[in-house]
Amino acid sequence: MNSATELVIFDCDGVLVDSERLAVRVDSALITELGWPLTPRDIAQRFVGHSRQYMREQIEHHLGRPLPDNWQGPFEQAYWDLIDKELTAVDGVREVIEHLAVPYCVASNGSHYKMTRSLGRAGLLALFTGRMFSADDVARPKPAPDLHLHAAARMGVPPQHCVVIEDSPFGLEGARTAGMRTFGYTGGVNTAEQLEGPGTRLFQDMRELPGLLGDAILPGITRR
Incomplete structure (x- = not known):
């Protein structure tokens, strides 16, 4: 050195x-449901290491519409359940x-x-x-x-x-x-x-x- x-x-x-292996699974399901089909591998390549705000901005750009304030809400509990169970x-x-x-x-x-x-x-x-x-x-x-x-x-x-x-x-x-x-x-x-x-x-x-x-x-x- x-x-x-x-x-x-x-x-x-x-x-x-x-945690990333768990997060990309949840994010794949979330973003696919929002209307942008992405695999866990796609998620890793596009978003791992970025902030959630960056992810939101990219999703909104792709979909051409703003996301509601609670856009992550339905999946937030699923993410933490997975973290608490498997992390x-x-x-x-x-x-x-x-x-x-x-x-x-x-x-x-x-x-x-x-x-x-x-x-x-x-x-x-x-x-x-x-x-x-x-x-x-x-x-x-x-x-x-x-x-x-x-x-x-x-x-x-x-x-x-x-x-x-x-x-x-x-x-x-x-x-x-x-x-x-x-x-x-x-x-x-x-x-x-x-x-x-x-x-x-x-x-x-x-x-x-x-x-x-x-x-x-x-x-x-x-x-x-």
């Missing part, structure tokens, strides 16, 4: 919690977090409520108390760099000393624009081809991450 790592910034959905932490990520030798945080386009509930369901919430940052906190969500820069500023670390772990092209774009080093996790719903980009290192298994982070990891964890 070219410079010392002083902060690791994790995305939430798809990186800390394995787990991404395999291997807890061990990585517990062995970090530097500060870490989470920066997500999701709301604080969504992060809190999802991390709580996956048993990770206690690890991120006081270090959760949402797109609700900034003017522009990912792929703008605002959220990553906000998280770094709040944690007191210059961007060039931050490492960002993302699973979407939009999150990686935001981190690169912020001047941070990027690692793309390909073990979720997005392919390696979607996550490729200048200076971004791809990996498929969280157990590979300690070997990539180097001195940011404490002794005692297996490094591939």
Whole structure:
């Protein structure tokens, strides 16, 4: 690595919690019912990593009409039922977090409520108390760099000393624009081809991450 790592910034959905596989199923049913037939794969390619507002704007553009204020209402309960029933932490990520030798945080386009509930369901919430940052906190969500820069500023670390772990092209774009080093996790719903980009290192298994982070990891964890 070219410079010392002083902060690791994790995305939430798809990186800390394995929620994207569940969300694309629900969103596929929702958007198809609204009149735009999209498969879970289509959803992953178009919307994973973006905010719900971005999704709404794209649906309205495609349909040529505004959506009602409660457009997600009929599916909101279905989503949370699925989260409460099936959500787990991404395999291997807890061990990585517990062995970090530097500060870490989470920066997500999701709301604080969504992060809190999802991390709580996956048993990770206690690890991120006081270090959760949402797109609700900034003017522009990912792929703008605002959220990553906000998280770094709040944690007191210059961007060039931050490492960002993302699973979407939009999150990686935001981190690169912020001047941070990027690692793309390909073990979720997005392919390696979607996550490729200048200076971004791809990996498929969280157990590979300690070997990539180097001195940011404490002794005692297996490094591939």
